[in-house]
Amino acid sequence: MLLRLHLRNNGQPYRAPWDAYLQKLYAYLDTNGDGVLDKAETERAPSIQFLQFHFQGAIGFNYQGSKGQMGQFDTNKDGKVSLAEFKEFYRRGGLAPVQFFSSNNRATADAVTNTFYKRLDSNQDGKLSAQEMAQAETALLRFDLDEDEMLTAEELMPGGENNSPFGRPFNGGQASPNADIGFLEIKSEKVNNLSRQVLVHYDKNKNGKLSQKEIGLDKPLFDKLDANHDGQLDAKEFTAFFRRDADLELLVGAGSISQGAPIAGLLWKLGVSSLGAARVAGFNPHQRSMPLAAKVKRRGPSTVAFTWGDAHIAVSASDQQFGNFSRQFFEQRFREADVGKKGVVDRKQAMSARFLGEIFDLVDRNSDGKMTQQELKAYLDMQSEGAGCRIPLTFTDEGRSLFEVLDKDGDGRLSLRELRTAWARMQPLVGREDGLTQQAIPRRLDVSASQNPRRIRVVPGQSRRVNFAGKSRSVPLWFQKMDRNQDGDISPREFLGRDEDFRKLDTDGDGLISTAEAQQFEEKTKKSKAQTADAAKR
Template sequence: MSVLTSRILLLTIGALLLSLGTASLHAEQKRKPASEQPVEYENHTLLFFESRHPYFIRLQISIDAAPPSVMRQKLLETLFEQADADHSDQLEVEELKQFRGPERMQSRIQMELESSETALNREQFVKLLEPTLGIPLGLRMESGRVSDLPDLFSKLDHNGDNRLEPEEWSSALHLLEKYDFDDDETLNLIEVMPLLRPLNLSVDQSTRTPAGQRAGLFELIDPRNPREQLAQQLLAQYDGGHDKAEDGQLDANELGWSDADWIARYDNNGDEALNRTELLRLLADPPAQRVWRMRMPLQKRLTVRFWETDDEDEEWLYPRSSSSRDDIKVGGWEIGIRVQNPRPQFSDVLTYYQLQFLKLDGDQNGKLSMEEAGPLTLLAPFAALDKDQDNELTRDELSAYVEREAQLAQCQLFMTVDRKTQSLFRLLDADSDRRLEPRELLDPTAKLKSFDINGDGELTEPEMKTVYELSFELQPPSLFDDTFSGNVGDRIGPILSPPTAGPEWFRQMDRNLDGDLTRREFLGPTDTFQQYDRDGDGLISPTEAETTLSSESGTPEEKSNE
């Protein structure tokens, strides 16, 4: 091989290696996550009442690379432009009267016209109707299985410290007596339900509090609302923790803070603890102990992302490991995070109604009369859908209505709290008859000892293998409102079986069919009851009844008449 040929060959190989290296670099750059455009987001503060410390969690939410409030603004501006027939950039009184938006918006405009018949510009229109879109971020609680619904833990937790102490266990029977509404000396599922009403086993709205919204151990703080009650709740739950005496304030240990600067930020009097007034300052502008970020698509084809970051001000750049799901440890709790993708759901809604239109269009003229449109079961009146008011509904008019309803729904983001736990009710219900008898409540400590992980004689919800799953999703269209879709047929009443053990008189006295006799059920005198109750636990068992009867003649009634 000549020298020239060798040099050409070397140059060719070098060029090839260079091109491969460049291609590899480009491929690596493509794999690196990067923001396609500057991302804007909204901040919300979630307070988690963990067993030992409160946790302030910053939620940073972006939808289509913009804050959710931008969606609301754009929707209202679109409705304004549709109603502005003369393109004057303001809605005259007649245009307001002809407004064909959702019924709740029409009602709000009607109220405005009744008070003052004046035109509205774009800004006034948006400000007037923004409240009709609902709260930007809502909180709600997901109901669990029927047997998990009874809130026994909180009912036994007499002092409200989220821990069950031995004293509370020992008085379990006494604490639960007040829930025995049918006075049969047992507690069934219905009696210990959180709410005494017919069950709706679907999603329940959160509890409204002065400071925001509450669902389980989570509170979504609204900075616009007063926070005195929330400050008092923090003191009641965490003051005196970690073997400290209660002093009406929370120090760094009680708050679970390792950053001394956080205490100094709110500590006006410099005593290294926060009193009630200083806690109010804290709640007005809380620190971010944890920062959770989520990106959701709507119009754009983006991948749903959730990730946790160390600094709320760091660049919005999701890691490659991020996805729509994550499992996070917060204190002693396991919390699952799920961010739902709304795009397929809204697409399904539109497809469903378009297919329904074709099915109902019997004469195949591409229009539905009011009678033909009846089975659509839409929430809006026919006139609201019939844009040109010709008493016929076209496919385009139906699609426009469905898309608008979907847009309105997309203006609300919900965090659903699903509490999954080892049911305390089911653990104590030894015979699985969906009720708790006195014997099952006599010594619950022994049954639950295996759950006391740290062996301190107390039981916390994390030790009960309780986990929370938080789902973030845009509100589904009201067209598919399925409020009562839960399994309301689940049986919740007790399973009663006539006892077969014990003598005849014993079975006749056992009015609640739990297999034991209490003093109230026993028809004889007290001294006779005590003779039968050989172990002194306040109950006569079938064995005690048979043993005592075999050693003495006559039934309790006969003995009482002697």
């Protein structure tokens, strides 16, 4: 599949805010205002590493200038650095308006899924049947380390019944997408290299060519790419795959988006009357044929999802903000160093305030040995803008996770009810088989344009925990207090009354008191009290 993303940042083409920031940084360093940077001004330019750390709101990385790097900036050797040369220096160093990250979480998903099959596949046929899933509650609750009658993925990891719970790390790094995680970043000037990379990855018989079976393309597309009609694709022929029209094009908006202000003429709708504040939407300005668009489903204003083969793919975006903690941190350090409350600190005072000294030379724009409150504000404003001008684009392979199939409400926990009704969510994946194999579990792939990589559920769920705030009038207070794990049900262990009262409330006899059953009981009680009161009046 060929997916093309049209990135926007703060409503503009993604390069525009980044170019504007570099222009502001250039003007900030141009202290004599002559429109170019001389050697002294250039050597004050922050290093690439320094900018990377501070864009992320990091603290503790000392300011590093570019002393001795005039030659790296001044490529035409005229003794001065133009704006174009300045931008090119940072581009060569890897600072760009889009950052690519990749993350492979397959190992974690596989480990948790393996626990299900190890504990529940009693006949060891590699499938989980309805009968085997009926034992899930009994077989798996031994992993409930905190005894809250909920299971997390961490608890189900191998050895989970013997270890303390631990948080799952983000197994990613700053690297381009690759075939191993299911994504490839396509650059027009590197199509030949990409074609060879795909060939190496999928060429199972190592003959230097790809058969239709190896690459998995549909026959019409395969035949179109097979220029010499020999039934195989070589690296040169496969380059045409990347040069064709995309199967799906999406407009992805990071940063701030004006409510009700879609980009005119660029969007078709995905089941909504207007774009509004949506961050991800279809892009088809020429109204060309795009069959895959019909499969795209909106999951709120920030996410769309679709299925391709056996993979479920989600694309999301969010606002980006400079770490307010970092800004507040430096402002607080300044106030501590400014003992005379004059709005200015010298180098010695700055060094006495932890971490303030690390940015002193860059903030002291006029190099007078003092940092004023105005200079600090100007610097923090500029760095805040710089951070918001870059889009971290994260590609994540979440693997084939049975846990997510069972986690109906998407709260990262399996409740008693979810365990008891597990087969109902597994059955659509089984087809004509008599059980669910691991290969039949959908593969999860996520694309996220967000300051903080996050996992997106393809199937829309409820909030992380049951939120009674908006239901306080309908959900009885006693129910809210007894439901200690906030899963929306009261189990016998949570119930504080008598066993006979529990059975009375559990009208469907499933061993759990639901919110609906609690509401029915309250309505019945109120009606009975009203009838009693009316009878007394008579």
